[in-house]
Amino acid sequence: MKNLGSVFAAYMIGWAVFFLFSVSIARRTRTLREEIERLNARLKDLVKQGK
C-alpha cells in the first residue's frame, strides 16, 4: 500500500478542481440571472413612468 496517500491526494485534488470550476460557473450564472431579473424590473418601471 506504498504511496496510497499520493494516489488519494491526486484524485482528491483533481475532482476538487472540477467541482470548484463547476460551482464557479453556477455562481456566476446565478448572479447574471439575478441581474436580468433586476434589469427587467427596472425596464418595466421605466416603461410605466414613460406612459
Added chain:
Amino acid sequence: MTRIAVAALTVCALIGISTYAAFYVAPTEQTMGLVQRIFYLHAPCGMTALFAFFVSFIGCIGYLLKRESKWDWLAVASAETGIAFCTVVLLTGPIWAHPAWGVWWAWDARLTSTLVLWLLYISYLVLRNMVEDPNRRAQICAFYGIFAFLDVPLVYGSIWWWRTQHPQPVVFTSGGLDPTMRKVFYLSWFALMCLMALLICQRYQLEKTREEVEVLKREVENA
C-alpha cells in the same frame, strides 16, 4: 428533471465507474506500484485539455471568419474548461513525479511547455477582462487564442522531438501498455471528455446569459 441535470448525473456515474476501474480493475504496474494509478487521471486530463484548447482554436477561427458572438463564446468556454483540465495535469503530475522520479518538478520540454500553455491561456482570460468593447474584445482575443494554440502541438510533440524526463508515449503505440490498462485508460478518457463537453456547455450558457444582460442594460439606458 432537466436535461442538464440528467447529463450531469450521467457524467458523475461515468467518472465513478472510471475511478473504480482505475483502482480495482487495472492491474498494479510492477515498477512504480500503486502510484502509477495516477496515470488514469493525469494522462486523460492532459489529452482532454489539449482537445479543449483545440475547440477554443476552432472558436477563434470561427469568430474571425463569421464575426458572430457564438464563436467567441465557444472560444472562451473551451479555453476556461481547458485551463481547469490543464490545472489538474499540473497538480497531479508532481504528486506522481515525486515518488517515481524523486523530484516534484523537472524543467524538461513536456513539463515546461505545459506550464507555458497554462500561462498562455490564463493570459487569454486576463486579456478578455482588459478590453471593454465586446466586438474589439472578441477580435483581439481570437487573434491571441490562435497564437496561444501554437503551443499545443509543441506540448504534444515534445516527448518525440526532445529528450525528456517525461515518459515516452505508451497509449497510441503498439505494445507498451497492458490491454486492461489500455481499456481503463480509454474509459477514463471517455468520462473526462464527457465532463469537458458538459463544462463547455455550462460555460457557453454563462456567456449567452452575459450577452442578455448587456442587451438589457442597453435597453434600460435607452428607455
